[in-house]
Amino acid sequence: MLQKIETIKQQVLSELSEIKSLSDAENFRIKFLARKGIVAELFDEMKNVSSEQRPLVGKALNELRQLAQTSFDNKKLELEGGSKSVEQKIDLSLPGRKKWIGTKHPLTQTLEEIKRIFLGMGFSIATGPEIEDDYHNFEALNFPTDHPARDMQDTFFIDEKILLRTHTSPVQIRIMENQQPPVRVIMPGRVYRNEAISARSYCLFHQVEGLYVDEGVTFSELKGTLVAFAKQFYGSDIKFKFRPSYFPFTEPSAEMDITCILCKGKGCRVCKHSGWLEILGCGMVNPNVYKFVGYDSEKYTGYAFGMGIERIAMLRYGIDDIRILYENDVRFLRQF
Ligand code: PHE
Numbered sequence: 001m002l003q004k005i006e007t008i009k010q011q012v013l014s015e016l017s018e019i020k021s022l023s024d025a026e027n028f029r030i031k032f033l034a035r036k037g038i039v040a041e042l043f044d045e046m047k048n049v050s051s052e053q054r055p056l057v058g059k060a061l062n063e064l065r066q067l068a069q070t071s072f073d074n075k076k077l078e079l080e081g082g083s084k085s086v087e088q089k090i091d092l093s094l095p096g097r098k099k100w101i102g103t104k105h106p107l108t109q110t111l112e113e114i115k116r117i118f119l120g121m122g123f124s125i126a127t128g129p130e131i132e133d134d135y136h137n138f139e140a141l142n143f144p145t146d147h148p149a150r151d152m153q154d155t156f157f158i159d160e161k162i163l164l165r166t167h168t169s170p171v172q173i174r175i176m177e178n179q180q181p182p183v184r185v186i187m188p189g190r191v192y193r194n195e196a197i198s199a200r201s202y203c204l205f206h207q208v209e210g211l212y213v214d215e216g217v218t219f220s221e222l223k224g225t226l227v228a229f230a231k232q233f234y235g236s237d238i239k240f241k242f243r244p245s246y247f248p249f250t251e252p253s254a255e256m257d258i259t260c261i262l263c264k265g266k267g268c269r270v271c272k273h274s275g276w277l278e279i280l281g282c283g284m285v286n287p288n289v290y291k292f293v294g295y296d297s298e299k300y301t302g303y304a305f306g307m308g309i310e311r312i313a314m315l316r317y318g319i320d321d322i323r324i325l326y327e328n329d330v331r332f333l334r335q336f
Contacts, residue, residue, distance in 0.1 A: 012068050012071065019079075140289065141173065168207040182213065205322070208309060210282075211304045240258045242255070250303075255281050259275060260276060281305065284303050
């Protein structure tokens with residue numbers, strides 16, 4: 001009898017695993033648990049069991065009924081959806097959903113690349129205030145009192161002496177006021193100009209300033225550093241030239257041009273058919289500036305440079321309207 005109960009138990013377990021639908025479950029119930037089912041029949045056979053064996057057989061039989069009943073109950077609940085397992089709830093045949101990951105703004109990407117290159121050449125990074133005074137933005141940079149850049153047209157004045165910086169060069173002054181040579185820093189940041197807004201100019205933009213002052217710094221080091229930068233940033237096959245220029249705070253001053261990266265020097269709308277693009281202003285720090293910051297101009301020489309990040313990013317990505325950089329239109333931003 002115990003043998004028989006064990007066989008039925010195995011049968012219950014194997015048929016249980018075959019149940020795939022509610023009607024399978026119902027057949028299982030009828031077969032094992034109904035009033036004329038297998039388990040009930042076994043109970044009927046109890047009368048033939050000897051009185052010594054009865055407690056043992058009774059216990060085994062009760063266990064069997066319990067097993068069949070709870071297994072059936074659980075299976076039915078599961079099939080009705082009450083306690084579906086996680087795997088059954090997830091429909092693996094559904095198409096995947098694309099994750100929208102934000103991207104860095106093209107200006108941020110450009111700035112990060114510029115920083116990476118100059119950090120690799122031993123420069124550190126510093127910043128300064130966007131609200132400046134006339135002294136740092138102009139006077140200490142050797143702008144004569146009547147210089148046209150002080151004109152109301154270019155500068156947003158807050159009052160007579162306070163303004164929104166028009167370039168990152170005042171950060172040079174702040175660095176030199178606080179630190180003796182050697183200094184080797186780049187200074188990225190926002191600058192503001194009171195200009196008519198158009199495809200080519202905006203009332204705010206970004207610059208990266210560079211400054212290196214030490215004993216014996218020469219113009220050829222300035223050239224070498226900027227050429228190394230341009231080759232890393234634009235590719236080693238670019239051609240370049242330095243043109244004489246003028247800035248009050250550098251002497252001599254120059255502007256650096258590279259072959260137009262859009263037409264490769266053949267001449268196009270962007271380079272105004274010259275084949276060349278101006279990428280930055282630079283020069284040897286004017287000894288007059290050292291007087292303002294208390295550096296010994298007999299002992300130290302240095303160079304400075306400044307470049308506009310928008311212009312560089314626009315050339316790099318072929319963007320023809322500066323305003324789109326500030327509109328935060330996701331259709332534009334998603335392309336980077
Ligand atoms: N500050 C200058 C500008 O805004 C650029 C510059 C920086 C030139 C440093 C020379 C040296 O045009």
